[in-house]
Amino acid sequence: MKLFGSSGTRGVVGESLTPEFVLRVAKAAGTVWTADRVAIARDTRTTGEMFVNAAASGLASVGVDVDDLGVVPTPAAVRYCESESIPGVVITASHNPPEFNGVKLVGDDGIELSVEELERIEDHILTEEFDVAKWDEVGYCRPVETVNDDYREELLANVDREAIAAANLTVALDTGHGAGSLVTPDFLRELGCEVRTVNAQPDGHFPGRESEPVPENLGDLERLVRATDADVGIAHDGDADRAIFVDEHGETISGEASLAALAAAFLEPGDFAVSAVNVSQRLVDVCDDVGAELELTPIGATNLITRIRELWRAGENVPVAGEGNGGVFFPNYRLVRDGAYIAAKFLELVAERPASDVVAPYQDYYNVRINIEYDSEAELTAMLNAADEYAAAADATPNTTDGYRLDYGDAWVLVRPSGTEPKVRIYAEGRDEARATELAEDAEDALRAAIADL
Structure with missing residues (x-):
């Protein structure tokens, strides 16, 4: 996909993300969807209202009515779409800095769109093929104020x-x-x-x-x-x-450790868990201990959701999925990452024993993450070529599901381009902090040398 990444499309406002672009996304989505009504929601970003107005105008122009949900968490918007059986447009850049904003598209089943559905919408954006409504058939917008309650x-x-x-x-x-x-x-x-x-x-x-x-x-x-x-x-x-x-001592718990603790609590033998190629060994060990299967996908919520739906169609049970960034799915509740629900499920564990004890079995690994920003496609290409050469020369077989992951038994390193920002990300994990740092920095040196030569 050219426009949509691993979790919608995002960019710096006024540069890579403009009202004109959001208008086109909404017109394309309204053209592809058969719905006569669509929900729009946003987070608290200062540019959110501007983009809501652009999206609402785009949808109205192709004859679609708009339910304006206002400022709501993404999982609240998703719940509304499912309950009303209408698709949705969520204006958010999630965790990105305030100068960013973005667009996330949700189906009428309350699930983010699949890659195939996004590609259909993307084709209409690129070709500018929109079902523009006549003057007396344009949509209207109405506020909905009970979504958060x-x-x-x-x-x-x-x-x-x-x-x-x-x-x-x-x-x-x-x-x-x-x-x-x-x-x-x-x-x-x-x-x-x-x-x-x-x-x-x-x-x-x-x-x-x-x-x-x-x-x-x-x-x-x-x-x-x-x-x-x-x-x-x-x-x-x-x-x-x-x-x-x-935890109760004031120490931040890694997302990898909390994901492992939640998985250990809610997985049973024969279940499936789904995570991304940067999965921690913690979750691998939990699945092995429980007798559950672990499926790996490219990084990003869209890819996890696609694989969970495939497993559902095959009749498999997927109680827990997610990545080590705090984004955990409990698909049997709803197929969305839901921060408030994740918090409550963790509180169920803390109600029985201290938070530090909950995650104590999953604190044995150290994680290192390095981001390298790039300013041009030439720099990105040079770094990816360097990553390919680095992986080929390594004393480990690369996993190329998403980027290049090298497993060494005692530690692993992954190099991949971000799906939402102009960065190449390097992840490493090991039982020994020095080992993980060494792997990450070796990969970083190879990539920085490549762009220094341009």
């Missing part, structure tokens, strides 16, 4: 509310100024938790911290956990489809 009520009905309430948990919460600010604090209080918040006012400038819930951005949350003697800390990204945790 309905979403929260459904969450409450689908978690172990009594067990969480009985544990009398104190929870520190950092919603990162995103859409989760409008739902998760109240949701956790209704679960019976004592909630302390930071960065919880909706603000698309993200003044308190950057949107991505990675350890270097969670210092405020770690301090809040320690200051309030909280049992656990929870952090979201901009559209609240992720949850990252901080």
Whole structure:
């Protein structure tokens, strides 16, 4: 796909993402979809309203009515699409910085579109083939104001509310100024938790911290956990489809460890789990211990969703899927990454024992991640060529499902281009931190040498 990456399409506003482009995406989607009504939602970014207006205009121009959901978490928008049996357009750049925005497309089943469906829409965008409506057949827009309340009520009905309430948990919460600010604090209080918040006012400038819930951005949350003697800390990204945790000592838990803990709790023998090619050995070990099968895909939610649906069609059960970035699927509940639901399922575990104990069996590996930005296609091509040569010369057989993954038994390294940003990402993991760092830095040296020669 030329326009859609591993999780929709994103870009810097005014540069690679413009209202004109979003208008065309909406016109193309409205042309391909048979629906006469489409939902539009957004996160808190300052440019969200502008892009909602562009998308609404595009849909109306091809004769489609619009339900404007306002600022809601992505999983709340997905729930609305499923309940109303209408497709949706979500204006969000998820965890990206505030100058970014993006478009995510959802089907009338409440599931992000498959690669094949996105390609059909992309063809119409590129050829500008749109079913423009006559003047008296254009669509209209109406606001819908109950989406967050309905979403929260459904969450409450689908978690172990009594067990969480009985544990009398104190929870520190950092919603990162995103859409989760409008739902998760109240949701956790209704679960019976004592909630302390930071960065919880909706603000698309993200003044308190950057949107991505990675350890270097969670210092405020770690301090809040320690200051309030909280049992656990929870952090979201901009559209609240992720949850990252901080233990009772104020230490951030890696997304790989929390995913492994959740998988161990909810997988049974014969089940399937789905993850991406950068999967941690932690999840591999859990699946082996449980007797579950692990399926690997290219990185990105779209690819995981596609594989889960294929397994469903084959009659397989997929209770847990996800990546080590805090984005966990519980497909039997809903096929979407849902930060509030992930948080509640983790609280079910913390209700029984401390957060540090929950993840203790999955703390044996060290992870290193390096991003190399590029400014031109020539630089990208040079780095990918260098990665190919590096993999070919390595003392390991490359897995090329998505980029180049080299497994060495005690550690592994993966090099792949980002699907959402102009970066090549390097991931490494090992039982020994020095070993993982060495692998990552060796790969980085090879790629940087390639662009230095241009």
